[in-house]
Amino acid sequence: MPSIGTLAILSIAIPWTGALAVWLARDRRPALQHVLAVGFALAGGVAAVAMIPQRTEANVFGAALGSAFGELTFLPDGLAVFLAVVATVIGSLAVIFSLDYMRGERQQARYYALVLFFIGAMVGLVLSSNLLLVFVFWEITAFCSYALISFYNDDPKAVAAGIKALIMTQVGGIGLLAGALLLYAYQGSYDVPTFLAAATQLPPEVLAVMAFGFLVAAAAKSAQFPFQTWLPDAMEAPTPISALIHAATMVNAGVYLLARFYPAFEAVPHWRLAVITVGAVTALMAAVMAIVSNDLKRVLAHSTVSQLGYMVYAIGAGGVFASQFHLLSHSVFKALLFLSAGAVIHAVHTRDMREMGGLGRRMPLTRVVMIIGALALAGIPIVNGFWSKELILEVGHEGGPAWAWYVMLAGAGLTALYTLRFITMVFYGEPHAKGHVHDAGPAMKVALVPLALGTLTTWLIAGDFARFLGRAAAGGHGEAAAESTGALLAQVATAPATLVALLVIAAGLCGYWQRARLSGLARALEGVAVMARHNFGFEAINRGIVGATAGAAESLRATQPGILNWNVMAILVGLVVVLAILALGGA
Amino acid sequence: MTLSLPALVAVAVVGLLGIGLAGLLVTRNLIKVVVGMQVMVKGGMLAMVLAGHLCGQVQTGAALALTVIVADTIVSVVALAFAVQVRRRFGTLDLQALSTLRR
Numbered sequence: 001m002p003s004i005g006t007l008a009i010l011s012i013a014i015p016w017t018g019a020l021a022v023w024l025a026r027d028r029r030p031a032l033q034h035v036l037a038v039g040f041a042l043a044g045g046v047a048a049v050a051m052i053p054q055r056t057e058a059n060v061f062g063a064a065l066g067s068a069f070g071e072l073t074f075l076p077d078g079l080a081v082f083l084a085v086v087a088t089v090i091g092s093l094a095v096i097f098s099l100d101y102m103r104g105e106r107q108q109a110r111y112y113a114l115v116l117f118f119i120g121a122m123v124g125l126v127l128s129s130n131l132l133l134v135f136v137f138w139e140i141t142a143f144c145s146y147a148l149i150s151f152y153n154d155d156p157k158a159v160a161a162g163i164k165a166l167i168m169t170q171v172g173g174i175g176l177l178a179g180a181l182l183l184y185a186y187q188g189s190y191d192v193p194t195f196l197a198a199a200t201q202l203p204p205e206v207l208a209v210m211a212f213g214f215l216v217a218a219a220a221k222s223a224q225f226p227f228q229t230w231l232p233d234a235m236e237a238p239t240p241i242s243a244l245i246h247a248a249t250m251v252n253a254g255v256y257l258l259a260r261f262y263p264a265f266e267a268v269p270h271w272r273l274a275v276i277t278v279g280a281v282t283a284l285m286a287a288v289m290a291i292v293s294n295d296l297k298r299v300l301a302h303s304t305v306s307q308l309g310y311m312v313y314a315i316g317a318g319g320v321f322a323s324q325f326h327l328l329s330h331s332v333f334k335a336l337l338f339l340s341a342g343a344v345i346h347a348v349h350t351r352d353m354r355e356m357g358g359l360g361r362r363m364p365l366t367r368v369v370m371i372i373g374a375l376a377l378a379g380i381p382i383v384n385g386f387w388s389k390e391l392i393l394e395v396g397h398e399g400g401p402a403w404a405w406y407v408m409l410a411g412a413g414l415t416a417l418y419t420l421r422f423i424t425m426v427f428y429g430e431p432h433a434k435g436h437v438h439d440a441g442p443a444m445k446v447a448l449v450p451l452a453l454g455t456l457t458t459w460l461i462a463g464d465f466a467r468f469l470g471r472a473a474a475g476g477h478g479e480a481a482a483e484s485t486g487a488l489l490a491q492v493a494t495a496p497a498t499l500v501a502l503l504v505i506a507a508g509l510c511g512y513w514q515r516a517r518l519s520g521l522a523r524a525l526e527g528v529a530v531m532a533r534h535n536f537g538f539e540a541i542n543r544g545i546v547g548a549t550a551g552a553a554e555s556l557r558a559t560q561p562g563i564l565n566w567n568v569m570a571i572l573v574g575l576v577v578v579l580a581i582l583a584l585g586g587a
Numbered sequence: 588m589t590l591s592l593p594a595l596v597a598v599a600v601v602g603l604l605g606i607g608l609a610g611l612l613v614t615r616n617l618i619k620v621v622v623g624m625q626v627m628v629k630g631g632m633l634a635m636v637l638a639g640h641l642c643g644q645v646q647t648g649a650a651l652a653l654t655v656i657v658a659d660t661i662v663s664v665v666a667l668a669f670a671v672q673v674r675r676r677f678g679t680l681d682l683q684a685l686s687t688l689r690r
Contacts, residue, residue, distance in 0.1 A: 562686040564620060568611040 172220025222254025279313030603630030
């Protein structure tokens, strides 16, 4: 058995080697390419899973990178190994699913190489304990997401969506980089465990800047308020990529960052309230937007944003374990939902739910697995999403302000409503799809069935999962890390918060059932729906920022005439200014 | 008042740099730009030799000056070759007329 340090290196290096191999295999030999992609993805998954029994709370593997860069070290504790396993295993299933989905597409070398590169970077991001390298991996995931969202690079919408994702996550990258540089300035190294152990020794204002910088980083990466607009636009990507970004990589990084540094930032004034606010606002807003959307993938994207809001809210309320437990549930059921949505879209060649309907009889397997995923999303007993969402609501009830709890409760009701809506629109009612509709292909089934089984069963390991996360998830409100599964589940099931939440969820379901009778209410809320269709004005803000930047560039163009005399003049003036500063500074 | 030799050289350095810079500031002809650059570089070279003398490391100054001579020759040869091509293709050496960034 290789040591944990070797395994950590392997779980990054195997996907990256695979990326190179797939790239070199080129497009002339698709069979070889598929074997390589699936083989390397699965091998990376095996390496990550092999880390589980050897996890440790100390740094492993040290390789000096020279001067200011510090050391290449890994911290494979429960939290990091858990996310590495999610990235590689769910990522492998997305690769397998792609065999059917991407059949016949051009440039598959680029596709599979980027997917494997993405998975390896995500593993590096969660395992690395050098904050500067965390930033480097963070940026690599941003690049990969950009390149994969714009995979159909002859489609202007896809290109625009990719650039949007890149720009928005860069804003977050600045927050992370600022935090990392501050840490180096005050601690003298980028080492994360040293920082977590001695965070209080930093000046409080420095710690506050880091805490809020990391919150910005996490919000941008996890598509939280006010950066939530890039994720729904990212739906232009091939559907397995959506599953990858939503379930395995990318958006989990923001939640990971908050969970990892929660112990250090817990005491920073207003930080927890800010985190709760970001989560609650996002969860509710995205749920409302999911109700009015008619694009199947867009509904799922809004639901991801909303569920990530729940995780962020849980961290703010002190429930690191609850957030990670929901992350586990969400990864499984959202990958399932996206891949089954991919099977549907692949069959009917449209994403518009108004053109689907009545697909249940023609796609029986897809219907069954997608309904399982939908039950989890809506938080209906007893699938995994129910337990984790109820745990979050319970933690929030104890650790967060009352208004936020009511917001989250309303979000849960709306989630049930839009979940029932999209299932009904896709699988029931009058068929609208034209032409032949076929059920999912064999490779799709290989990816869908394990995810469906996982959705039905992952809650059974709640207690083990709490022990597995260990110190990283301990502390905070309303959770004891070392409880058994039974005790944990009994605690959730008997909490008053659960009962209230179930009532709200039932009300949400009834609301859709009785929508004809509630049409008066729906008309009254038409204004909200119109706002939601316009992204609550956030697109207008984005356009404004883009317009202002372009306008500023245009007006500054006059200073760049390309005439040598002016450039020399500017150099001369710059020289004089520098000399003046030096002369005054020296005096 | 008599100037010492280093002071005289320093005046020459400032003079050469000033003349070259003034040339770059006012001329629009590509050939004259190259000439102005050459004048400036000669001032720089003289400054290196002077610095070597003042620090007692004449060899270092001379070696640097030789390196600059090589680099600078290549730069002017390439620049003049460009000038010939530009003149042939666009019919002018006026930088302002050649600029495509203007509005």
